[in-house]
Amino acid sequence: MLSVRHISKAFPGVQALSDMQLDVHAGEIHALVGENGAGKSTLTKIIAGAQAPDAGEMSLDGKPVRWTGPAAAKAAGIHVIYQEFVLFPHLSVAENIFIGHYRRNRLRAVDHAATERAAAELMARLGVRLEPWRLVGELTVADQQMVEIAKALVDRPRLLILDEPTAVIAGQEVEALFERLRLLRDEGVAIIYISHRLEEIFSLCDRVTVVKDGQWIATHAVGEVDRDRLVTLMVGRDVTQFFPPRADAADVAAAEVVLQASDIRLGRRVRGASIELRAGIVTGLAGMVGAGRSELAMAIFGGLPMEAGTVAIGGRVFRRMTPAIAIRQGIGFVTEDRKGEGLAMLQDVAVNVTAACLDSVSAGPMLQSARERSIADADIEAFRIACFGPGNPVATMSGGNQQKTLIARWAHTCRSVLILDEPTRGVDVGARTEIYRIMRELAARGVAILMISSELPEVVGMSDRVYVMREGSMPGVLEPGQITEEAVVDLATHHRHAA
Amino acid sequence: MNGSLLAKARGVGAAKAPLAGRIMPPGFTSLLSRYGIYLFMVVFLLVAAVAAPSFFSRGNLSNLVLQIVPLAIVACGQAMVILVRGLDLSVSSVMATAAVVATSFSGHDADIPSIVLLSLAIGMCAGLVNGLLVVKRNVSPFLATLATMIVLQGLRFAWTHGAPSGLMPPLLHRIGAGTWGFIPMNLPVLLAVALPLVLVLHRTTLGRRVVITGGNPMTGRLLGYPVDAIVIGAYMLSGCLAAIAGIVLGGYAQIVDNWVGRGFELDSIVAAVLGGFALSGGRGNVAGVIAGSIVLALAGNIVLLIGLPVQFQIILKGVVIVFAAACYARR
Amino acid sequence: MSATILTPPATPRRVRRGPSADMLRLLMVLALILAIIVVGAVVTDRFMRPENFANVFEQATDLALVALGQSLTVLTGGIDLSVGSMISLLSVLTSGLIDGNSAMVLPVCLGILAGGTLLGVLNGCGVVWLRVHPLIVTLGMGAILQGVALLYTRAPIGSIPDGFDSLAYGRVAGISVGGAATALIFVLVAAFLRYTNTGRTIYAVGDDSQAARLLGMPVRRVILLVYGASGFFAAVTAIYLVSRFGSGQPYAGADYTLASVTPVVVGGIALSGGRGSIFGTLLGAYLLAILNDLLNFLHVPTQIQLVAEGLIIMAAVSIHVERGRRS
Structure with missing residues (x-):
């Protein structure tokens, strides 16, 4: 249906x-994969x-086209759902769906009631129960995504492009x-x-x-390739060792x-969760988005005040x-929201990596440049941060390099524990392997790593x-030898086969 | 304005990932946005020198500095508030109140300690109220400081019954308007304010904490910085500096009315923005603010020197604001 | 993984439709107005006379008009700090050009309205093409206009022909004509905002201008429109003030710059844009007018009236935030 040549x-x-x-082709789900910067978004x-x-x-459809603007492509039935939603938080679901295409009454005025009815119909077609008058800003991310999809359906799309739709949702929501x-x-x-x-890609798509x-590298039917082959094609080198080797089972037990x-409690989000972290060991924290993982980590670090429970560290x-206590005890925290909570975006690499260890770059109150x-x-070297130097503002760097900057910051202060919340979100394959390597290196220094991940x-x-x-509580822990995708899913969802 | 009138963080397609090996140092525009104000200052000085040879006369220069100092002092405080994503409209009201306080005693030099202490206390209180409203009640800084401005104005009117009439202690008048040789006597006041500020903001851990908190309050919180105290502190500092500026300006004018410092709330914002402080917080340096104040004052001075009617002062100021901002303080 | 039976993605919790945040806000301002009326009724029986309410209705007109234009810029997430100077300049031009000649009234007024709109559009151009923060653009424009006003005259100037003051003081059946016309304009603008595509786009641009741009909405046109409208209403206010005072004054508008923002935010339009109703602005203007009226009755000196006004702003915006958090 759509054909792109020599672009x-x-x-x-x-x-x-x-x-x-x-x-x-019409009626296919076509995966587009590649590292960040490979040209997918362009x-x-x-x-x-x-x-x-x-x-x-x-x-x-065989006819050459040349778009004059987004409106022309849209008129031809091409609709994009960007990774960051294009929604108006203070407008209603119905308005968001029909913005610019409102139902009109005889006076050509916007007919809000009819627009809401049409929105309700669309939501019903999608099998989503969402009141059309609700403000989009109040919805969950998954519901917002459904609004985005409903918006696409208004134009009767022929081609729908989704840019990393599952970066922000998990579990059941992904399946839905x-x-x-x-x-x-x-x-x-x-x-x-x-x-x-x-x-x-393997569970959803037809071709990739x-x-x-x-540059175009290859197009395959999904059945023809496997994961390793795809990674090799994307990275352009043979990635036999995607993840660095794990610790020995005996070492894990002895650490x-x-x-x-x-027994940490935090309102309805964390309902009595306990966790222990061991020196030199990478501990995973899995579960669906909204299960309370980030909140638990925040509570341990002091970013959110816990309502009950204790944290024992350093005797x-x-x-x-509070974050101040946590930092003093040698805990580091790499937040999942590096732009919103992690980095001072207008400042440079030097300011950001030293933000947690100002005492070590100062004599008394005076900074020593x-x-x-x-x-x-040294950090740019050790963490392979791609930038022109310590004076590079972080806002102009790629996601992977921003993430490495953030990890570098905490690597200075985390003597005992480093918590990483979704450390590879929005990070391309190359930078990922780097981040995995860094995590293992820190662990080798004796730091206990807690990694929250939805993947x-x-x-x-x-x-x-x-x-x-799961839903604020901690149904189980998997020790070496028990860790499989199935076991994690079983514990994270309701049907529990394994213990 | 809490990200309100300010740039919005949300946006599609965030930062473009630069390819490894192609990382370029900051380009021309970035340099311009950092150092543009100095360029402007030099250009203005050249224009002044060419257009009016009398510009570099001793009398004109010291008079110019006398006018720059109060604005630069307020703008320094304003800049601190802008640095933590705020805005302080109450500075003009604080200035006028401080000036009124200065003439509310017997008019002898012996009152100066009480005058200074009382003015600073008022400035600090105004800043505290602003800071608390912004931090604890999450009120938009524009409104919080607007309300404080109005309240303070009302209290001042009530205190003076509409027409302040008192004597300015002679020493304050000499500081505000006198020169020592050709050195304006209020220049040391600016130096006493600005140098420690430069030092603290750019050379100490405290300053670094303020900059990071301003750029991203949540980051500051997760780094264990006293975020609320930093923001409230910025407003209080702004109030104090406005009080000092009010005394200096009151001394310059000698005759104090209820409107000393009128317009300084907006001029100080302009000086800070021209000086490179981003309205979205987290960036800027104090030297730029002083350069910004100089540019604003120069605009007025040039008009007088080339013999245009005094009204052109404001017009040229407006043109400079828009032109300079368009050149290098774009959103 | 059956493709036929759809499982709802999130827990489908039925949510009842309550009054909107805008509605609650209007009710709050209304409650404040009623509270002031009750206090007034208790303090003095003259307060409850119809003439008093008619006076308040009339007195709110100028602030309501300039705040209407300001509302539109704030709804898009901007602000117009040039309105004060614009009013000053346009008011001296109005009276100076008419100068008592009734034949000049119509052409001058039309010219002033067009001029105000044009100046507003110029502001919009600065925001759109120079990409400078609206605060700075309009501040600069304000300085220029104030300077031009002072170049034109440094003292009150001109005069108006007989009958021109009926714009400000005219009454039909005891009701101020100017006030009623203003209320009608509010209704029309509100309908425009709610029932036209452009009106909805104004809200969308204020909510997230980046998103609006991506959806191919005419963001630039809307910004030009709202600043143009702000200039237009500043011109209307200028003409109204000339009618009220009989001449134009070069500082006539100075106080309106910041004052025009007050009813907007008290009425519940967020400075961040995209939220609120302009009826809130109208009620906000009435609230401030009736508050002043009450304080006059109480013989509170003007000075203290300012304090009261400041405190009302603080209270109103603090309450607003509390609401926003809970919902």
């Missing part, structure tokens, strides 16, 4: 796409008319999304599905196209417990934690022990 696009200093090609934007290609042609996408496919809609999570460095959190027992610089230089392969591949949370 090239250059930005100042970067050749984003060169001689790119892509064919998408390609998406060109298909959606948001950017014009420098060269090459596109055709729809997939069901709806299959339904749309069966109605003849073509879908381009972009994701970093390779396992999703790999891009790398702005000293450095932090013991007991002391704390009933109340030379020491600050040398620490930043099962990551949980299984990285963790020496795995705690699983």
Whole structure:
């Protein structure tokens, strides 16, 4: 249906796409994979008319097309759901869905009642129960995503492009999304599905196209390739060892417990969860989004005040934690929201990596820029942060490098524990392996690592022990030898076969 | 304004991932946004020198500095508030109140300690109220400080019964308007304010904590910084500096009315923004603010020197604001 | 994984539709107005006379008009701090050009309205094309306009022909014509905001301008529109003030710059944009007018009236936040 040929696009200093090609058929879900910066988003934007290609042609149903803007592509039935939703939090569900295409009454005025009825119909078609008058800002992320999809259906889309739709949802929500996408496919809609999570491609998609460095690498039917082959195509090198080796079972059992959190409670989100972290061991914390994992980690670090429970660390027992206490006790915390909570975006690498250890770059109250610089230089080297130097503002760096900057910050202070919440979210494959390596290196220094992750392969591949949370409580822990994707899923969902 | 009138964080397609090996140092625009104000200052000085040879006369220069100092002092405080994502509209009201306080005693130099202490206390209280409203009640800084401005204005009117009439202690008048040789006597006041501020903000751990908190309060919280205290402190500092500026300006004018410092709330914001402080917080340096104040004052001075009607002062100021901001303080 | 039976993704919790946040806000302002009326009724029986209410209705007009334009810019997440100077300039031009000549009234007024709109659009251009923060653009524009006003005249200027003051003081059946017209304009603008595509786009732009741009909405046009409207209503206010005072004054508008924001936020329009109703602005203007009226009755000196006004703002915006958090 859609055919892209010889598309090239250059930005100042970067050749984003060169001689790119892509064919998408009606009624298929077509995966588009590649590292960050491989050109997926540029390609998406060109298909959606948001950017014009420098060269090459596109055709729809065999007829050549050239978009004058996003509106033209939309009129032709091409609809994009970006990773960050294009929604208005203070407008209602109905308005968000029909914005610009309201139902009108005889006076040509916007008919709010009719618009809401139409929205309700659409939601019913999607099998979602959402009151059309509710404000979108009050909805869960998964519901917001459904609003986005409903919005796409208004235009009777022929091609739907989803950019990492599962980056923000998990578990049941993902499955519900997939069901709806299959339904749309069966109605003849073509879908381009972009994701970093390779396992999703195998469960959802029909064909997959790999891009790398702005170039087309390969297109395969999903049945023809396996995970390792895809990674090799994406990275361009043989990735036999995606995850660094784990600790020996004996070492895991023998490792000293450095932090013991007991019966932590935090409103309805954490209802009595206990966890112990051991020196030099990577402990996974799995469960669905909303199961209370981030809240538990925040409570241990003191970012949220716990209502009950204790945290024992360094021979002391704390009933109340604050970030200041946690940092003094040698705990580090890499937040899941590096832009919103982690980094000072307008400041440079040096400021950000030394933010937690200001005492070590100062004499008394005075900062010592030379020491600050040398620490930043060392970090850039050790963590392989791609930047022009310590003075590079973090806002202009890629997600992976921002994440490494954030980890570098805490690597200075985490003598005992480092908590990482979704450490590889929005990070490309190359930077991922780096982050895994860094985690293992820190563990080798004797730091206890707590890794929260929604990606099962990551949980299984990285963790020496795995705690699983479900609806605020902690139904179980998996020791070495028990850690499989099935076991984690069983504990995270209601049907419990294993213990 | 708590991200309100300010840039919104949300947006699609975040930062473009630069390809490894292609990391470029900051470009021209970035340098311009950092150092543009100094360029402006130099250009203005050149224009002044060419257009009016009398510009570099001793009398004109010291008079110019006398006018710059009060604005620069307020703007320094304003900049601290902007640094923590705020805005302080109450500074003009604090200035006028401090000036009124200065003339409310017997008019002898012996009153100066009481005048200074009382003014600073008022400034600090205003800042405290602003800070508490913003931090604890989550009120938009624009409104919180607007309300404080109005309340303080009312209290001042009530105190003076509408027409302040008192004597300014002679020493304050000399500080505000006098020169020592050709050195304006209020210049040391600015130096006493600005140098410690530069030192603390750019060279100490406390300053670093303020900068990081301003850029991202949540980051500050997770780093264990006293975020609330930092924000409230910024407002209190702004109040104190406004009080000092009010005394200096009152001394310059000698005759004090209820409107000393009128317009300084907006001028100080402009000086801080021209000086490179982002309205979204977390960036800026104090030297730029002083340069910003100089540029604003120069605009007025040039008009007088080339003999245009005094009204052109405001017009040129407006043009400078828009033009300079368009050149290098874009959103 | 059956494709036919759909499982709802999230726990489907039925939520009852309550009054909207805007509605609650209007009720709150209304309650404040009623409270003031009750206090007034207790303190003095003259307060409850119809003439008094008619006076308040009339006195709120200028602030309501300028705040209406301000509401629109704030709804898009912007602000217009040039309105004060614009009023000053346009008011001296109005009276100066008419100068008692009744034949000039119509052409001058039309010219002033067009000029105000144009100046507003110029503000919008600065926001859109110079990409400078609206606060700075309009501040700069304000300085320029104030300077031009002072160039034109440094003292009250001009005069108005007989009958021109009926705009400000005219009454039909005891009700202020200007006040009624203003209320009608509010209704029309409210209908425009709620029932037209452009009106909804104004809210969308204020809620998330980035998203609006991505959806191909005419963001730039809407921004030009609201600043143009703000200039237009500043011009209307200028003409109204000339009618009220009989001449234009070069500082006539100075106090309106910040004052115009007060009814907007007291009425519940968020400074961050995209939220609130302009009826809130109208009620906010009435609230401030009736508060002043009450304080006059109480013989509270003007000075203290300011304190009361400031405290009301603090109270109103604090309560607002509390609501927002709970919902």
